Each structure stands twice: as C-alpha cells, then as structure tokens.
Amino acid sequence: MSNFEPTIVAFLCNWCSYTGADLAGTSRLKYRPNVRVIRIMCSGRIEPAFVLKAFQEGADGVIICGCHPGDCHYHSGNYKALRRYYLMKEYLKQMGIEEDRFKLDWVSASEGHRFAELVNEVTGKVAALGPCKISSNIARFT
Amino acid sequence: MNTQNKPKLKVAIYWGAACGGCCVSVLDVHEKVLDIVKAVDFVFWPIALDIKYKDVDAMPDKSIDVCLYNGAIRNSENEHIAKVLRKKSKVLVAYGSCAHLGGIPGLANLTTKEEIFRRAYEESESTVNPDKIRPTTETKMPEGTLTLPHMYNDVKTLAQTVQVDYFIPGCPPQTERLVEVLMLIIEGKPLPPAGSVVGALEKTLCDTCPRTKSDKKLVKEFKRPWQVLDDGITCLLEQGIICMGPSTRGGCGARCISGNYPCRGCYGPPTDSPDPGAAMMSAIGSMMDVEKDEDIKKIVEQVVDPAGTFYRFSVPGSILRRALK
Numbered sequence: 001m002s003n004f005e006p007t008i009v010a011f012l013c014n015w016c017s018y019t020g021a022d023l024a025g026t027s028r029l030k031y032r033p034n035v036r037v038i039r040i041m042c043s044g045r046i047e048p049a050f051v052l053k054a055f056q057e058g059a060d061g062v063i064i065c066g067c068h069p070g071d072c073h074y075h076s077g078n079y080k081a082l083r084r085y086y087l088m089k090e091y092l093k094q095m096g097i098e099e100d101r102f103k104l105d106w107v108s109a110s111e112g113h114r115f116a117e118l119v120n121e122v123t124g125k126v127a128a129l130g131p132c133k134i135s136s137n138i139a140r141f142t
Numbered sequence: 143m144n145t146q147n148k149p150k151l152k153v154a155i156y157w158g159a160a161c162g163g164c165c166v167s168v169l170d171v172h173e174k175v176l177d178i179v180k181a182v183d184f185v186f187w188p189i190a191l192d193i194k195y196k197d198v199d200a201m202p203d204k205s206i207d208v209c210l211y212n213g214a215i216r217n218s219e220n221e222h223i224a225k226v227l228r229k230k231s232k233v234l235v236a237y238g239s240c241a242h243l244g245g246i247p248g249l250a251n252l253t254t255k256e257e258i259f260r261r262a263y264e265e266s267e268s269t270v271n272p273d274k275i276r277p278t279t280e281t282k283m284p285e286g287t288l289t290l291p292h293m294y295n296d297v298k299t300l301a302q303t304v305q306v307d308y309f310i311p312g313c314p315p316q317t318e319r320l321v322e323v324l325m326l327i328i329e330g331k332p333l334p335p336a337g338s339v340v341g342a343l344e345k346t347l348c349d350t351c352p353r354t355k356s357d358k359k360l361v362k363e364f365k366r367p368w369q370v371l372d373d374g375i376t377c378l379l380e381q382g383i384i385c386m387g388p389s390t391r392g393g394c395g396a397r398c399i400s401g402n403y404p405c406r407g408c409y410g411p412p413t414d415s416p417d418p419g420a421a422m423m424s425a426i427g428s429m430m431d432v433e434k435d436e437d438i439k440k441i442v443e444q445v446v447d448p449a450g451t452f453y454r455f456s457v458p459g460s461i462l463r464r465a466l467k
Binding site: 047048049052053055056069076079080081082083084086087088090091094095096097133134137138140141142 | 252296298302415416417419420421423424426427428430432433435438439441442445447448449452458460461462463464465466467
C-alpha cells in the first residue's frame with residue numbers, strides 16, 4: 001500500500017485553527033495534500049455524528065482542531081470538543097477503527113507550521129494503516 | 143364504533159430475531175382486545191395462532207392489511223419471511239426496537255458469528271464439547287434431510303432488508319400507542335406519511351421526564367445505578383447515572399424513570415438525530431464538569447462499554463452499523 005493516498009477530513013474552528021491553516025498556506029508551507037478542510041465556527045460545534053458521517057462516507061482519517069485550552073472564542077467550546085473526543089475514541093476503538101485514524105489537536109491562528117506538521121503526521125500514520133474499511137462495511141447494510 | 147358492515151381488517155404479527163416481548167405487548171391491550179377483534183382478523187401470529195408458513199404462502203399478494211413485524215433480521219428464516227410478508231402486506235410496520243434499529247440482538251454486531259459460536263459451543267463455562275461440534279444447518283436422517291435456517295454474521299434492521307411503511311419504536315412498544323395506531327387504520331382516518339415513526343413523540347424523553355432538572359447539568363463522575371442512593375426526584379444524569387433521556391425519543395411514558403431506573407434508549411433517537419449514540423456522546427460531553435486532560439480521561443473511563451451503553455438498542459441502525467471485525 002505504498003502509493004495509497006488517504007482521504008483525511010479536518011474540522012477546523014473558525015477563530016484559531018482555520019486561520020492557522022490559512023497561515024500555513026500564505027506562508028507557503030508544504031504539507032501533504034490529503035486533507036479536506038471543513039470550517040466550523042467552534043470545535044464545540046462538532047457533533048460526534050459529523051465524525052461518524054465522515055467515516056461513513058469514506059474518510060480514512062478525521063482531524064479535529066480548535067483553539068488552545070483557555071483560548072476558545074466562545075469560552076469553553078474546545079473543552080466540550082475534548083471531552084467528546086475522548087468519549088468517541090473509546091467508542092471507535094470498540095468499533096474496530098484504529099486509534100491513529102482520529103486525532104484532536106490545538107492549533108492557534110499563529111501556528112501554521114503546527115497545522116502543517118499535524119496534517120503530515122496524521123496522513124503518514126493513516127497511509128501506513130491503509131484504507132479504512134468501515135465505509136464498505138456499512139455499504140453491506142443497504 | 144360502528145364496524146358491523148365493514149370488512150374486518152386483516153392483521154399479521156410476526157417475530158424475527160426477537161424475545162417474544164413485542165408479541166406479548168400486543169396482548170397487553172387487555173379488554174381493549176375485544177374492541178380490536180370486533181374489527182380485526184388476525185391472519186398470522188405464530189405466538190398465538192397455529193397458522194403455517196404454507197398458509198401464508200397461499201395468501202394472495204397485498205391481502206394482509208397491516209403486518210406488525212417485530213424482531214431483527216438475524217438468519218435466513220427472518221429474511222425470507224420478511225420478504226414474504228412484504229409481498230403479502232399492504233402496510234408493513236417495523237414493530238419494536240429490534241425491527242426498528244436492531245435492538246438487543248443487534249449488539250451481536252459488536253462481535254462476529256465465529257466469536258459467538260466459539261463462545262457458545264466451546265468456551266462458555268457450562269459447555270462440555272471436547273470434539274468441538276458445531277451445529278450445522280443440514281442433518282441427514284434415514285427419512286430425509288433436515289434443515290435449519292442459517293445464522294448471518296450481520297444483524298440487520300427490517301428496513302435494511304425490505305421497504306418499511308411505518309416504525310413503532312420501543313422495547314416493547316407502549317401498547318396504548320399501538321391501539322391508537324390500529325384505531326386510526328380501523329376508523330379509516332388519514333395516516334402519517336410513509337416512513338414515519340408512529341406511536342412516539344418527536345421530542346426527547348427528557349422533555350416528558352417527571353424528574354427535576356436544573357438548567358446547568360454538570361457531573362463530576364459517572365456511577366453505576368447501585369452506587370447511588372437515588373433521591374427519587376433529581377434528574378438521574380445530574381446524580382451521575384447515565385440515562386439515555388437526552389438522545390432518546392419520548393413516548394414511552396417514562397416507564398423506566400418511573401421505576402427509578404435510567405432510560406436505556408429503546409425508543410431510538412428523536413426525529414432530527416441521525417445516530418442515538420452520537421447524540422448521547424454530544425450531550426454528556428457537555429455535562430462533564432472537568433477540564434484537565436487527565437480528569438477527562440478518568441471520567442470517560444467511568445463510562446463502562448460506551449458502544450453497548452449508547453447503542454444498546456441500535457447498533458445495526460447506527461451510522462457505523464457494526465464493528466470492523
């Protein structure tokens with residue numbers, strides 16, 4: 001699976017992480033092109049169903065990014081995201097989805113390099129795992 | 143009610159992978175059953191009537207007015223009869239949690255057929271089977287070959303097998319709601335659009351819960367029901383007991399809560415929620431009153447078996463359908 005190019009869906013909060021990703025672009029940082037960015041207003045807006053839906057529709061990995069703890073534009077959305085993330089990790093583990101396919105990290109508006117590194121790191125790990133089988137598994141049920 | 147001159151409504155009730163509770167719940171109409179049998183002919187109901195599959199096969203297509211199919215699709219027999227009944231019925235209702243979302247048998251989707259067989263026929267403490275004999279679907283006898291249905295690896299909902307007109311959720315459904323739905327049909331009143339969940343509310347159970355809730359629901363730790371001395375008044379979630387109320391459709395009459403037991407989610411998710419467990423993870427993610435990484439990990443650990451707790455009745459009907467195994 002050396003030439004496998006995974007599809008990674010990244011949910012980025014509007015105030016820090018999306019701006020951080022934008023900075024990575026304007027700074028002309030090179031990073032793996034596998035990521036599909038979805039901008040949401042706050043990482044606290046990410047319902048677990050969004051993540052499940054991404055896997056259902058063929059994502060091989062999912063990234064959630066929000067403001068650093070204490071920096072949330074809406075005071076505490078990122079803490080909610082973090083708590084849901086840990087709950088979901090346990091659930092996804094039980095469902096047989098490898099841990100490396102799902103990652104939450106904090107990226108501030110000034111951390112373009114951090115976003116680029118995160119995308120490279122997750123893409124590398126997911127590429128090593130190969131395609132996620134959950135979407136074809138789900139297709140058996142229709 | 144004047145039903146003297148009307149032809150009687152032909153109703154079939156069948157069980158797939160089910161415990162029998164749904165069939166019994168139909169009998170819980172008590173004396174109302176007298177009103178119902180005045181207007182209804184039960185043409186097929188294995189728990190109560192001796193009617194054979196060949197009798198159903200002989201019925202003309204669309205000759206059954208309403209079929210209540212309860213139970214999940216677990217083996218070839220469940221699937222075959224679901225398809226036969228779909229052909230013979232005008233209206234097919236997925237009756238109860240198992241037909242609706244997979245129910246308790248749907249938990250088998252967290253494992254595999256092979257693991258279940260190994261556990262049941264080799265490993266369980268009460269099993270003595272040194273030759274590791276497994277059941278087979280065919281046995282040759284002097285009189286001929288005997289066959290049994292074969293069990294599938296995946297448990298499916300009824301709607302994942304055949305087209306379903308209505309869903310009546312619950313484990314088992316609240317009998318009063320069934321009577322209301324049957325009466326609508328008997329009296330020829332307009333029916334809700336096909337594909338609707340009927341006999342339940344649009345909103346969550348919390349909306350109808352008799353317990354006292356505060357605006358700010360916050361929990362520092364989750365406990366099992368036996369670890370809490372319930373005050374009988376305060377919201378169970380606020381007392382640290384995982385209750386599926388926030389992500390479960392109301393309409394059951396809060397039966398479990400009235401018995402001081404937390405909701406386990408048998409009515410499935412409310413109308414606008416695609417996945418019951420996801421809604422629950424979202425809800426309790428907001429409630430946990432901890433912020434530090436290690437504290438969050440600790441409280442998450444207290445949620446024993448998230449898949450089995452948040453999807454107790456709905457693994458096949460959830461977004462992910464089954465575990466990758």
